[in-house]
Amino acid sequence: MARINPWLTNGGISIPGWLLVRSEVTPGAKILYAVLAEEADDETGVFRPSSEHYLGDAAFGCFLELKGHGLIGYATEPVKGEEKDYYFIGHPWMLNAVEEGVAS
Secondary structure, three states: OOOOOHHHHHOOOOOOHHHHOOOOOOHHHHHHHHHHHHHOOOOOOOEOOOHHHOOOHHHHHHHHHHHHOOOEEEOOOOOOOOOOOEEEOOOHHHHHHHHHOOOO
């Protein structure tokens, strides 16, 4: 079998290095952040999560966790199963990671 780079053959998501090292954020929230980042509009950063992201209380809880950490925002409180526009928020963790050489 030939050696491959899975990223090039399958695409997929990438969790930013600055987020990956944060112990305050659960693995599920990190994955959700990466999925949403992949779907965000290239120019505005706005994303509208589709219903498949609401895979029960765990995914909804991850949304609330990301908001609680100040990583995402939305105009009104989300209601499970409803689609709304969300956006990413710049966070000091990102800047600290650049200074510490962890950013990606």
